[in-house]
Amino acid sequence: MIDPQPRLPSPGPSFLKEIEIRPGDERRVGMSQPQTVEGWWMGLLWCEHNGQLVTFNDLAPDYGTPPGSPLLRLGPGLSGSMSGLILEEGGRQQLRLRLGQAPADEQAPWDSPLIVVAGFRFEPARVLTMRDSELALTILQAFRDAVLRLAY
Numbered sequence: 314m315i316d317p318q319p320r321l322p323s324p325g326p327s328f329l330k331e332i333e334i335r336p337g338d339e340r341r342v343g344m345s346q347p348q349t350v351e352g353w354w355m356g357l358l359w360c361e362h363n364g365q366l367v368t369f370n371d372l373a374p375d376y377g378t379p380p381g382s383p384l385l386r387l388g389p390g391l392s393g394s395m396s397g398l399i400l401e402e403g404g405r406q407q408l409r410l411r412l413g414q415a416p417a418d419e420q421a422p423w424d425s426p427l428i429v430v431a432g433f434r435f436e437p438a439r440v441l442t443m444r445d446s447e448l449a450l451t452i453l454q455a456f457r458d459a460v461l462r463l464a465y
Contacts, residue, residue: 320365321414321426324357329449332457334360340367342457347449352434354448357413358456359428366426372463378423383463384410387429390459398451400434407434427460 325331327343334340345357360367369383379386388410392399400407413428433452440448 320367321428323361323364323366324359324428325361325364328356329446329453331361332453334372334457334460339363340371342453342460344449344453344456347445347452350432353407353409353432354435354452355430355432356449356452357428358431358453359413359426360460366428368424369427369463370423372427372460373423374464378421382412382422383425383427384412384429386463386465387459390462391431391455394455394458395433395451398435398439400436402434408432431456 323343324345325343328346329344331341331343334342340360340362342358342360344359347354347356349355360372362371370378373379373383388408391410392406392408395408409432411430412422412425413430414426416422416425418424431452435448443451
């Protein structure tokens, strides 16, 4: 079957070794080299298969595409996996996500490539106890877990 929509190439190579979303699955998550900008840890996070980005729809629930943006599922999954590590100010977690590429059709955001720009501010005491590579791996694993939750 021919894919009706051309796939974008993965922005890789990943800063860390890519992680399978499930054991034996060929789909993997990766991340760009993180940067710190005005106290925010920033990076690209993506999911790819054979060097091409998958879409959010590829991981949507079997019963169909949920309403709204896929970020409405990805954000809570990511913040839940990183609970206690993300700084909280004024009752709000300091986590920002946006699609890495706007959807071609605003009415079909799940058809977007599964790539996001992520920004975090971390609890200072927690981050001081972690090496940079350990922090990056924690984020990549949390992203993998959040990607898996898209299917729920």
